[in-house]
Amino acid sequence: MEKELKLELEKIACKVRMGIIEGIHAAKAGHPGGSLSCADILTYLYFKKMKVDPKNPDMENRDRFVLSKGHAAPALYAVLAQKGFFDEKELLNLRQIGSILQGHPDLKKIPGVDMSTGSLGQGVSAAVGMALSAKHFGNDFKVYSVLGDGELEEGQVWEAAMFAGNHKLDNLVLFIDNNNLQIDGTVEEVNSPYPIDKKFEAFGFDVICINGNDFDEIETALNKADTCDKPVAIIAKTVKGKGVSYMENAVNWHGAAPNDELYEQAMAELKKAYAEME
Amino acid sequence: MSEVKSVATRAGYGKALVELGKIRDDFIVMDADLAAATQTGMFKKEFPDRFYDCGIAEQNMMGIAAGIATTGKKVIVSSFAMFAAGRAFEQVRNSIGYPHLNVIIGATHAGISVGEDGATHQSHEDIALMRTIPGMTVINPADEVEARKAVFAALELDGPVYLRFGRLAVPIVFDEDYKFEVGKANELRSGSDVTIIATGLMVKEALEAYDLLKAEGISARIINMATIKPIDKDIIIKAAKETGAIVTAEEHSVIGGLGSAVGEVVGEEYPVPVVKLGVYDTFGHSGPAAKLLDEFGLRAVNIVEKAKKAIALKK
Numbered sequence A: 001m002e003k004e005l006k007l008e009l010e011k012i013a014c015k016v017r018m019g020i021i022e023g024i025h026a027a028k029a030g031h032p033g034g035s036l037s038c039a040d041i042l043t044y045l046y047f048k049k050m051k052v053d054p055k056n057p058d059m060e061n062r063d064r065f066v067l068s069k070g071h072a073a074p075a076l077y078a079v080l081a082q083k084g085f086f087d088e089k090e091l092l093n094l095r096q097i098g099s100i101l102q103g104h105p106d107l108k109k110i111p112g113v114d115m116s117t118g119s120l121g122q123g124v125s126a127a128v129g130m131a132l133s134a135k136h137f138g139n140d141f142k143v144y145s146v147l148g149d150g151e152l153e154e155g156q157v158w159e160a161a162m163f164a165g166n167h168k169l170d171n172l173v174l175f176i177d178n179n180n181l182q183i184d185g186t187v188e189e190v191n192s193p194y195p196i197d198k199k200f201e202a203f204g205f206d207v208i209c210i211n212g213n214d215f216d217e218i219e220t221a222l223n224k225a226d227t228c229d230k231p232v233a234i235i236a237k238t239v240k241g242k243g244v245s246y247m248e249n250a251v252n253w254h255g256a257a258p259n260d261e262l263y264e265q266a267m268a269e270l271k272k273a274y275a276e277m278e
Numbered sequence B: 001m002s003e004v005k006s007v008a009t010r011a012g013y014g015k016a017l018v019e020l021g022k023i024r025d026d027f028i029v030m031d032a033d034l035a036a037a038t039q040t041g042m043f044k045k046e047f048p049d050r051f052y053d054c055g056i057a058e059q060n061m062m063g064i065a066a067g068i069a070t071t072g073k074k075v076i077v078s079s080f081a082m083f084a085a086g087r088a089f090e091q092v093r094n095s096i097g098y099p100h101l102n103v104i105i106g107a108t109h110a111g112i113s114v115g116e117d118g119a120t121h122q123s124h125e126d127i128a129l130m131r132t133i134p135g136m137t138v139i140n141p142a143d144e145v146e147a148r149k150a151v152f153a154a155l156e157l158d159g160p161v162y163l164r165f166g167r168l169a170v171p172i173v174f175d176e177d178y179k180f181e182v183g184k185a186n187e188l189r190s191g192s193d194v195t196i197i198a199t200g201l202m203v204k205e206a207l208e209a210y211d212l213l214k215a216e217g218i219s220a221r222i223i224n225m226a227t228i229k230p231i232d233k234d235i236i237i238k239a240a241k242e243t244g245a246i247v248t249a250e251e252h253s254v255i256g257g258l259g260s261a262v263g264e265v266v267g268e269e270y271p272v273p274v275v276k277l278g279v280y281d282t283f284g285h286s287g288p289a290a291k292l293l294d295e296f297g298l299r300a301v302n303i304v305e306k307a308k309k310a311i312a313l314k315k
Helices: A003-027 A032-037 A039-049 A072-084 A087-093 A124-136 A155-166 A187-191 A196-200 A217-223 A260-277 B009-023 B042-044 B058-070 B080-085 B088-095 B110-119 B127-130 B144-156 B200-216 B233-243 B258-269 B288-295 B300-313
Strands: A064-067 A143-148 A172-180 A206-213 A232-237 B006-008 B025-031 B051-053 B074-081 B102-109 B137-139 B161-163 B167-171 B184-187 B194-198 B220-224 B225-230 B245-253 B274-279
Touching: A003 A032, A003 A039, A003 A072, A003 A087, A003 A217, A003 B102, A032 A039, A032 A072, A032 B102, A039 A064, A039 A072, A039 A143, A039 A217, A039 B009, A064 A072, A064 A124, A064 A187, A072 A087, A072 A260, A087 B225, A124 A143, A124 A155, A124 A172, A124 B058, A124 B088, A124 B233, A124 B300, A155 B058, A172 A196, A187 A232, A196 A206, A196 A217, A196 A232, A206 A217, A217 A232, B006 B009, B006 B074, B009 B042, B009 B102, B025 B042, B025 B058, B025 B088, B042 B051, B058 B074, B058 B080, B058 B088, B058 B102, B058 B137, B074 B080, B074 B184, B080 B161, B127 B137, B127 B161, B127 B225, B127 B245, B127 B258, B137 B144, B144 B161, B184 B200, B194 B200, B194 B233, B194 B258, B200 B245, B200 B300, B220 B233, B225 B258, B233 B245, B233 B258, B233 B288, B245 B258
Parallel strands: A064 A143, A143 A172, A172 A232, A206 A232, B025 B051, B025 B074, B074 B102, B102 B161, B137 B161, B194 B220, B194 B245, B245 B274
Antiparallel strands: B006 B167, B137 B225, B184 B220
């Protein structure tokens, strides 16, 4: 990846992270850890990869995105706002009465959201359905989805994977946001989904393992995915809470909002990181 | 009484899918390894390229259907009522109901008349479950004719639809020229002493009850309530006003089904006695369907009994 582009993406991702923190702080609720971990993946998809148009969010042959780990909604919202699907100011209304920005993504209310998600394991099935529809009706859009690693404990994920593998849905790319933490502890402590790569391989996927907080690796993986003739699972090692020092790899920041003091600290860190890129 | 032809409503469902497949190609049919039983197998045979078997994975099937529907295409999914409404309830609620997607759920083998398979497969809760989902249309056809027409009507609706079909062959009630309209009940017999509101295979029983009551000098109004949601309030309120007592009859639990839906309308709009006939908070068990319908009291004679009770409750 060209240095300039990488820097540009890193700056956008930094703004996305600010949007995540601002929204969750304003809402006094939400899921910062898993939003921050997948922020780079979402940024790359919306700013570099996917065929989408913020002025025409329902464009018929657009690429689709399903946030199967729907609780990372603040990341999706911040990316959509950065991309221009709606005003950035709306992020401060996250989770408020009357806001389009529901606690979990709502396709009826939010421009650019392709599927309502939140109940884990369900988004991936919908993504499979979209990919199947494209194949069946002769459309050439691709479908991208981000799942949590804890989400892999849901049996429905594997029902969906089995179907996608058997139907060779090569227009489907799943990212596993492998930040290794879920509410009750590490994924190993709770109910280990490992080895994730071998499982997806066994279900008929091409598997690519990357650092999911590195734009070079995200780009390489997605380019490779375009050449696969099977569905693709990108196992993305990420840092939960990435970008905010006290949230990184900290299980207690799965679903908690920072108080005013910690909010200021988080924003100061992100602003400093942004300034260093300028 | 003259002999009438008996056909299962699920057969009407399968036949309608094939008929629809011949005139439009903008929909997909899916099943979860029950195509031979649900009768989507008829469509599969005719249009193998437009049929997808999800295997024994009803939850995923609902999600896939939702995904297809987001792309602007229609999709019809099938399984037994127990698994479509029961096992996959939350998928139907969150992935189909909440985004209000155009998914038609063709649920067969509903109720005690499943017979020999027994309690694990006899769904008496599906109407209750499905009608609690905002925006869900719930239709329970009385016979094969109505079943076919309901499938055609469902494909024209906006939003999710739950179609409830039975395994057992049941007598034909309607002529081919019968006009089915979603949300509109129809009066099959006029009467003034009591109204019997029936759904599904209980409609035929209600018509028999009409004759039995007539022989005893009781004038019963018979209403077929195929659409349980949105329910036809007007016809219920009119019946409450004009006959002063109502009996509901359904092959479903008395908790949450047609009886509850009618009771909700009557209680709020024009209170009169509503006596419910259905399955009384119990599981079924194995046996031949006809014997089970006798044993669980889902017959014309039971409706007659309830009708008398309802009349006695009038002030």
